Amino acid sequence: MVEIRDAGVYIAYEGDLVFLKADTVVLAVGVKPEKQLIETLKGMVPKVYVIGDCVQPRDAMWAIREGAEIARKI
Numbered sequence: 706m707v708e709i710r711d712a713g714v715y716i717a718y719e720g721d722l723v724f725l726k727a728d729t730v731v732l733a734v735g736v737k738p739e740k741q742l743i744e745t746l747k748g749m750v751p752k753v754y755v756i757g758d759c760v761q762p763r764d765a766m767w768a769i770r771e772g773a774e775i776a777r778k779i
Contacts, residue, residue, distance in 0.1 A: 737762065 707715040713726040738759050746753050754775045757768030 707717055707722065709715075709730050710724075713724055714730050716723050716725060738761055740755075740759060743753055743755055743759060756771035756775060757763070757765075760767075760771070
């Protein structure tokens with residue numbers, strides 16, 4: 706990501722500056738898993754599924770894949 710604007714975001718892609726239209730931009734910049742909520746929810750709900758950066762910091766594709774796998778199981 707290079708710059709966030711009102712109408713979207715500029716990114717560097719294969720050496721070019723590309724503008725992507727967007728209403729919302731989410732920055733995922735964590736470097737360590739946040740597991741406090743997992744522990745809080747255990748015992749309050751029947752089952753807690755842990756995916757994405759709660760497992761370990763990675764890109765969004767891992768979270769999407771893990772979410773889809775869990776969804777198929779439920």
